[in-house]
Amino acid sequence: xxxxxxxxxxxxxxxxxxxxxxxxxxxxxxxxxxxxxxxxxxxxxxxxxxxxxxxxxxxxxxxxxxxxxxxxxxxxxxxxxxxxxxxxxxxxxxxxxxxxxxxxxxxxxxxxxxxxxx
Amino acid sequence: xxxxxxxxxxxxxxxxxxxxxxxxxxxxxxxxxxxxxxxxxxxxxxxxxxxxxxxxxxxxxxxxxxxxxxxxxxxxxxxxxxxxxxxxxxxxxxxxxxxxxxxxxxxxxxxxxxxxxx
Amino acid sequence: xxxxxxxxxxxxxxxxxxxxxxxxxxxxxxxxxxxxxxxxxxxxxxxxxxxxxxxxxxxxxxxxxxxxxxxxxxxxxxxxxxxxxxxxxxxxxxxxxxxxxxxxxxxxxxxxxxxxxx
Amino acid sequence: xxxxxxxxxxxxxxxxxxxxxxxxxxxxxxxxxxxxxxxxxxxxxxxxxxxxxxxxxxxxxxxxxxxxxxxxxxxxxxxxxxxxxxxxxxxxxxxxxxxxxxxxxxxxxxxxxxxxxx
Numbered sequence: 001x002x003x004x005x006x007x008x009x010x011x012x013x014x015x016x017x018x019x020x021x022x023x024x025x026x027x028x029x030x031x032x033x034x035x036x037x038x039x040x041x042x043x044x045x046x047x048x049x050x051x052x053x054x055x056x057x058x059x060x061x062x063x064x065x066x067x068x069x070x071x072x073x074x075x076x077x078x079x080x081x082x083x084x085x086x087x088x089x090x091x092x093x094x095x096x097x098x099x100x101x102x103x104x105x106x107x108x109x110x111x112x113x114x115x116x117x118x
Numbered sequence: 119x120x121x122x123x124x125x126x127x128x129x130x131x132x133x134x135x136x137x138x139x140x141x142x143x144x145x146x147x148x149x150x151x152x153x154x155x156x157x158x159x160x161x162x163x164x165x166x167x168x169x170x171x172x173x174x175x176x177x178x179x180x181x182x183x184x185x186x187x188x189x190x191x192x193x194x195x196x197x198x199x200x201x202x203x204x205x206x207x208x209x210x211x212x213x214x215x216x217x218x219x220x221x222x223x224x225x226x227x228x229x230x231x232x233x234x235x236x
Numbered sequence: 237x238x239x240x241x242x243x244x245x246x247x248x249x250x251x252x253x254x255x256x257x258x259x260x261x262x263x264x265x266x267x268x269x270x271x272x273x274x275x276x277x278x279x280x281x282x283x284x285x286x287x288x289x290x291x292x293x294x295x296x297x298x299x300x301x302x303x304x305x306x307x308x309x310x311x312x313x314x315x316x317x318x319x320x321x322x323x324x325x326x327x328x329x330x331x332x333x334x335x336x337x338x339x340x341x342x343x344x345x346x347x348x349x350x351x352x353x354x
Numbered sequence: 355x356x357x358x359x360x361x362x363x364x365x366x367x368x369x370x371x372x373x374x375x376x377x378x379x380x381x382x383x384x385x386x387x388x389x390x391x392x393x394x395x396x397x398x399x400x401x402x403x404x405x406x407x408x409x410x411x412x413x414x415x416x417x418x419x420x421x422x423x424x425x426x427x428x429x430x431x432x433x434x435x436x437x438x439x440x441x442x443x444x445x446x447x448x449x450x451x452x453x454x455x456x457x458x459x460x461x462x463x464x465x466x467x468x469x470x471x472x
Contacts, residue, residue: 004122007206010213018220019227023400026183027162027170030155031263031399033190034270037148037155038392044145045385046347046377049284052145056201065144069198070208072151076194077209080187083174088125090188091195095128102136109137111282141282145385149281152388156274163267164259164465166403229400240358243442246449254456255463262419263398263406266391269426273384273391280381288381292437301380305434306444308387312430313445316423319410324361326424327431331364338372345373 004088008081011074029079036075040068122206126199129192147197154193158186240324244317247310265315272311276304358442362435365428383433390429394422 015021043065044052056062080087101114133139161183162170174180198205219232251257279301280288292298316323337350369375397419398406410416434441455468 004206007209007213010210014213014217017222018225018229020225020229023229025167025170026173027165027167027267028399030159030162031267031270031395034155034159034267035392035396035399037152038389038395041148041152041385041392042389044148045382045389047145049143049145052143055144056203065201066203066208067212069194069201069203069205070210070212073194073198073205074209074212076187076191080191083183083187085174085184085187087187087191088122090184091125091192092128092188094185094188094192095125095132099132104135107136107138111136111138111141146281149277149381149385149388152385153274153278153281156271156277159267159274160271163264163271240442243445243449246446250449250453253458254461254465256461256465259465261403261406262409263401263403266395266398270391270395273388277384277388280384283381285379285381288379291380292439301437302439302444303448305430305437305439305441306446306448309430309434309441310445310448312423312427316427319419319423321410321420321423323423323427324358326420327361327428328364328424330421330424330428331361331368335368340371343372343374347372347374347377 004077007074008077011078012081015078024078024082026079026083029075029082033072033075033079036068036071040065040072043068122195125192126195129196130199133196142196142200144197144201147193147200151190151193151197154186154189158183158190161186240313243310244313247314248317251314260314260318262315262319265311265318269308269311269315272304272307276301276308279304358431361428362431365432366435369432378432378436380433380437383429383436387426387429387433390422390425394419394426397422 015024043061044055047055055065077087080090097117101117107114133142161179162173165173173183195205198208215235219235225232251260279297280291283291291301313323316326333353337353343350369378397415398409401409409419431441434444451471455471461468
């Protein structure tokens with residue numbers, strides 16, 4: 001996979017060269033992220049579960065989905081960079097918490113919300 | 119930064135061990151992503167621009183923001199994995215497109231939406 | 237159905253009595269709306285289409301869905317009030333536009349995105 | 355203000371005439387709602403708090419915001435209709451709960467999250 005640190009650096013430079021840093025407050029970036037997620041959701045809203053699983057088989061839909069996912073990922077990495085958060089480490093921490101919350105012996109096959117960890 | 123391929127692999131295994139793959143259609147994962155983005159937005163909704171820029175100075179707020187960002191990033195990487203998309207490459211492609219759309223000589227200091235590339 | 241003007245008035249007074257108007261900029265209210273929509277989405281993310289159609293048959297799920305829908309509706313009406321927009325008239329205008337865009341003879345049974353009106 | 359029951363009826367008929375009811379599961383409608391909210395958020399993402407408060411002074415921006423708000427409101431009313439929920443009553447119930455949660459003597463001037471009601 002591509003390198004996330006390089007992506008963060010390029011997005012930082014993109015904003016600096018255009019003198020757009022004043023737009024890139026965490027508040028504004030989280031809104032931009034929400035807006036792009038809305039566009040990604042819209043690609044899937046009328047699809048059945050089965051159609052959504054085959055969405056990448058159609059070249060036109062696949063290109064749109066990949067482009068929207070790229071927009072979402074870009075804003076999320078930019079937000080993480082501005083906040084000084086390593087998004088992979090943050091996700092791994094939540095993953096480790098979920099491994100403790102969701103014992104496979106209890107939750108196998110059926111999801112339901114687990115109580116928070118004590 | 120942490121390794122995104124390793125994160126994707128762990129999330130894949132997490133779902134497999136719990137036999138939750140039937141939940142992880144692209145349609146469902148994009149909804150889970152939207153839900154987590156909503157929680158991240160909620161952390162910033164009443165903050166001024168200035169307060170949002172200092173949000174990581176408060177340890178309690180910083181922990182909540184980092185945890186929500188981790189949830190968003192995890193679902194986005196899981197979605198990309200299920201779709202077979204490299205999110206970093208998808209974001210870099212959009213970044214290169216934006217570099218061509220937004221000429222610094224024209225857009226310096228002030229954002230406005232550029233017309234799509236021909 | 238309940239009266240939307242009365243709801244808008246009560247929400248206006250709620251903010252005034254608490255001196256919270258400075259929080260209720262359109263920017264902040266649209267974020268609050270997005271956050272609440274995320275909570276509503278989360279109620280449906282792991283449900284199949286069929287399960288989602290029966291969600292109100294389960295009293296606990298029905299109460300959660302109704303409460304989240306109420307939160308979303310409240311923030312949307314508050315936002316419309318602050319902007320000076322009549323949300324019903326705005327929706328009816330879009331509805332009339334959609335009636336012209338989507339000729340039943342062409343679109344019956346299958347949705348696809350129509351070109352914008354000339 | 356316009357009549358919400360009439361709007362719900364028109365949207366119901368719009369779907370019936372086009373035989374689109376099979377698309378209008380609660381799951382799909384909540385996704386459509388999230389997608390439209392993303393478009394509304396995007397109108398505000400780069401605005402300062404002050405600019406957002408004056409957004410309706412610019413006719414072009416005002417028309418876009420009103421149209422997006424209309425889209426959001428339409429999907430929310432359609433979702434409520436499909437679920438059999440009166441959205442005004444649901445919002446009023448949450449409002450009454452918030453009046454009990456947020457004592458003006460305690461919360462005047464400064465918002466912080468109140469504990470849930472016992």
